[in-house]
Amino acid sequence: MRVLRIAGEGMNSLAANKLRTFFMMAGTIVGIAALTVIMAIGKGTEKKVMKRVEVFGPRAMMLIAGGGRALPPPDTSVTTLTLDDAQAIREEVTGLEMATPQAWQFGVSLKHEASQIQAVVWGVEPQWHEAWDWHAAEGEGISDEDVATMSRVCVIGSAVKRDLFGGTDPIGKSLYINKVSLTVKGVLEHRGTTGGDGGEFDNRVILPITTAMRRVMNVDHVGAIRIITQDVSLMEQQARQIEDLIRRRHHITPDVEDDFRIITAAIIADMVRGTSRTLSLLLMALAGLSLLVGGVVLMNILLISVAERTREIGLRRAVGATRGDIFAQFLTESLSVTFLGMLLGSAVGAAISLAIGRLTPMPAIVSWEPFALAIAFALLVGTFFGVQPARRAARLHPVEALR
Template identity: 35%
Template sequence: MSAGALTLLARLRRMALAAVWAYKARSLFVILGVGFGVASLTLIVTAVDGAERKAVELVEWFGPDAALVFGGNFKKRAVGARFNTITQDDVRTISQSLPGVSMVVPMRSKAEVPVRHKDSNMPGTLVIGATENYAQAWNWPLVEGRDISAEDVRLGARVALLGDKPARELFGDQSPVGRTFQVGKFQVQAIGLLKYRGASGGGGEVDDRIIIPITTLTNRFNMDRKYYRAMRIKFLEPERMSTHVENLRSFMRQNHNLGPTDDDDFSIITADEILKFLSAFKGGLVAFLGVTAAASMTVGGFVLANLFSISVSERSREIGLKKALGATQNAILAQFLLEAAMLTAVGGLVGLGLGLGLGQLLTRLGMLQILFSWKVFFLSLGSALVIGFVFGIKPARAAAQLDPIAALRGDA
């Protein structure tokens, strides 16, 4: 680029800045109009990126080689439908007879159980009763200590694995392993600490849990011994999960004497089911916010076009004087487009900040997980500049094509 072109560009930039600053109200309306649209676009991109990262995390900790079976049919919530449908016979026969099974861990649970250690207490946490190798079954590493053993289950031992949240609430930064604390009305000893996962599910944090032997839970809370609330099943060949799940469903239906037209009285959840749910959620989110973003950005564009059209009339004498002094049509066109680009770029940055701020609020409320990336920055700024050029070109051309004599007379 020649020295003359650079000088002209610098002059146009100064004049564009002066015009933007001179018409503050117009500039503010354009910035806000574009900003709201870019904020919606920012939310879309960051929320989708966050959902994809969350999907990867959920699949990793759930395990691609496992299925979680709940009693009751979540998809067919008929009035009076039973949720206690998984029996000891189901667990035994699946362990012994279902092809490809490597591990079956049945579970019962008790919600909102108060726990306490000295002066530290939690009003209510989830207590899960499970058989041996709970951490192994859930691919959940232990930070320290050991897993529940078959001997613990046989004896109904008063031992527990702690999730990260109750460990911090009860013991702070100290190790909980070897310490005793109260669960409901009885004392247990912590034998292991589960690694922090930071995910949420089922209406609460997955780290907010205490796991004790299933026999201990059943005896201490006088629970029904015949049924289990859920069972975790791991398979040997994860690449054949679709076949494993179909075999499991057929096996359960046969075990429960269900006819061809009867609905399942159980629910099977796998990593694929989680991905399908997140994909549907992501699609709905993109559709909703996409319409909002498109509408907001279009409105911002029309605000820019209308205000610039008015500005051409208001500044006709200025344009006529510049043309009389030798300004070319291209120079006038470039100045107006530069003004539009400056305003929409600022609007894009404002919208980016607004979108990220709103995203952080939604993240703290647990509604969305927002993930910032440079892709968001460049997409937001690029879309704002596109608005400036698309909607600013018509008034810019009108300004460039004004007759200088008519403009100086005020007839334009």
């Protein structure tokens, strides 16, 4: 094929001038590498977001005592959130599947015979199992009767079973919290870590909320209310409604900060995306700048090369090259440079992404999508910055060029 032979001429010229070729390629390498890293981090982050939202509950909101926007552990000194607030939410906000309060205490000592461990204690209603989609794997969960009778029972996480009971069957055995004896009636499903903050989900004990508040913690406030919506699209609006309701109930005037906060799945996603977004914006700027500057450098080297190779062009015309052939040759040079730069840049970018995934907490996933985008960018840059030099080469008059 004639066109392939002519493309071959372009590539021969690149091979014969390796240093020049490298300079022509540098911008593309950096730009495509940055692009690859951006997409790897973006993809890794989205996967992490999905996972975190899945764990949090895509339809869930947490109304937590204490202001600010950070995740738990919450401010346990705030005592204004009550069971009545939960009742009010259930009555006044429509479109909710449930709103269930929970009391909590962190770093509580658990004792069983000679062993002792620290764990988180949650006081919950039976709906809690539903609200977190977290049920008893062995034995039973917290029941309505347990709550009504303030019974001295508890359901333990798998880590507590492992650490306090040495992995033996704990059902029917008792453990002590603050000198209150409780009978283990169930073991929760294994959940693992929360991811990110490293907190272990399974290191906990849940009690009937009444037992927890009256017998164990001796409080009349709750730590949080978990709310599940019927419809995710209503969540933002419901969150506003709940915020207004609680402000009113807590008599918070407009100039005073809330003594509670509402965390939604969207807020969780935002928090996970936060750091990666800054880095991605920075890399995006680097990629854009590299491709632009690299393209201009490429064009200038090609223009110089056209001027230097005037006689070569004249000779090629004399032995039968048409203007189109010359154009094709120089465009091939430009496209080959960006294509090769793209391959190198993708390799460098993939290597950096793997290193980021391994060595930093930032998630990065290498995939084929950035490669497809890189091919598109390489062709775009190669064409855009290669056309002008190629046209200049093609316009040379053979007689002038041979002189």
